[in-house]
Amino acid sequence: METNTLSRESILAAIRQNLPPQRVSRPRIPAFPGPGRPLRLTFKEHLRLTFEEHLTKAGAAAHPVGSPAAAAAKLVALHPSAQVVCSAVPEIAGTRRAEDVHDPHALADVDVGVMRAQFGVAESGAVWVTQEDLIVTALGFLSQQLVVLLDPNEIVSDMHEAYRRVRLQETAYGCFMAGPSATADIEATLVHGAQGARSLDVFFLPRA
């Protein structure tokens, strides 16, 4: 027998032999109501404000932009010295199209990467992006700065709701991004831009 098959059979046999006698049943995960909403806010407003609050805490920032033109202008205002802007979205042209990149190593010089997230999560300020949204996965990680477009109506309350929306069977890669790269490994001091993006700006802009 091949070593791998032998090891597989031996591990599974050991597990079966050692399974605890009492088989525990799988619990049902209930829906949690989440924290109360202030009466002056609509449900969507409340989600958006909670999302922004957590996004800011995680070191990112949110900006309302009214149109694709305003988004492009905001990008320039935030990153005036950017040379290479690689875009995976139709709303912002950039200096390089992600569709034209075939080797992730070619993204090593990207100053700003632009992508669209499918939805945001209010309780953490995270956005969900997949391989299809990034076109080249490394765009989300080699870019020095990130701009993420998000429809402000696409924000879910918590991670339970978030996992009802993700389709892991349809993508090889998906990520909840909750801000720029961060570390606290030296004397517990928070530093942004450890290995991945140094900054993350969310632009509220519905799909064109």
Place this chain on the structure above:
Amino acid sequence: MSTNKPVDVVTRAEAFIRQDDIHEPMHDRFLWATMQRRDAEAAALPEWEKLRDLASQIKEHTLTHLDEYLTQFEANATKRGAKVHWARDVAEHNDIVYGILHERGVTELIKSKSMLQEECVMTPYLETRGITVTESDLGERIQQLDGQPPSHIVFPAIHKTRQEVARLFARTIGTDPNNDDPHVLTEAMRNNARPRFLAAGAGMTGANFAVAETGTFVVCTNEGNADIGASVPPLHIANIGIEKLLPRVEDLGVFLRLLARSGEGAPLTQYSSHFTGPRKGGELHIVLVDNGRSRRLGMPDFWHSLKCIRCGACMNTCPVYRRGGGLAYGATYAGPIGVILDPTFDEHKYSELPFHSTLCGSCSAVCPVKIDISEQILKWRRVMASKGYLPLAKRLSFAIAGHVFGHPGEYHALQKTAAPALHHAPHFLLYNQTLNPWGRERDIPQLAKQTFREWYLAHRRNNGNQHTES
């Protein structure tokens, strides 16, 4: 039986505490601050305790059906294009990883933090075979450059001062030894690591969770280093302990809400990445590793330790860990979780660890998957005692205690006479540096004027059985 000498955890902890008056208070302060952030996050979620219950039940369900979920995971990951390998032990694991790299002529590997890779002592194995391994997590890289193992599951270099890191980087990557600003040091390492990411022939990660339903595994980081390693080189290898399984995607909701809140006091890590099969144009290998886990599953007193999600909360809350540091344990896993995991790998070598605890129970109280850590520590003490591993000083005092507790009359008499005696006994006798190493860095607590029994008897007489709250 192991040929290794037992780790002298007391002496090692003492060395950390006594080196100066900077390290120990700093370590204590950082981890306690993390704990306070955890407490605030937990308090902000009304369903926190319910989530802990759910997480515990989901893990117990998975572990009691582990064979089914592993084969389901394997089938789904394979269907999505991943190559799944099985490793019984460290030797098989390292051999498989080396084989994959060697076959493709890979000489440079960039890896993210993985406790399982630490457990397998993988880096030295690969390096002696001509593969350059670079840690990409900042804390792990610091430890790698210093030739030390990580001292904490989440914050590998938390026991070091910024000055030490500055001197280390000056020596190893040529930075200014006098500039110890963490921003400058982090930036220097970012610039040092970039070319290594781009040159690497393979990226390696561990996994926080693996989902049977879809064949997905999830990696949580703050630096994004695992994602660069997985998205830039053409080859991604992930090693996954067989206890990391979860049945369904919806279970991730429970665990991701608990993990970062427990470990670092944030709602989520900056990146929670889900890998389901190889990325477009890439190759993915998954190594499922047993290394003693199936055996642990058969230990009635200890199998619950397999529920651990490696958040580090028990370390942050532990008064012994916070003061003595993680390297004192001389093992892959430090802190309270280490005390109950390490002896399953080597009872002899780690025979002293179960005594490196106050049994205060704080670890069990914060564990997001409700492992009965402090009870298991006590059970490990019994195991060590029954095998004659008990340290000599403890054996003597336990024998006396066993006799006294078995004779209540003597206990009360001793309590009455010993307490006043303590007030007058010379300090050097009580906290003798040789006989009672635990007392070296501690002082004796104030004794109550009344024993509980005296208070109880007096109260019973005064109040009878009435509950008088006024």
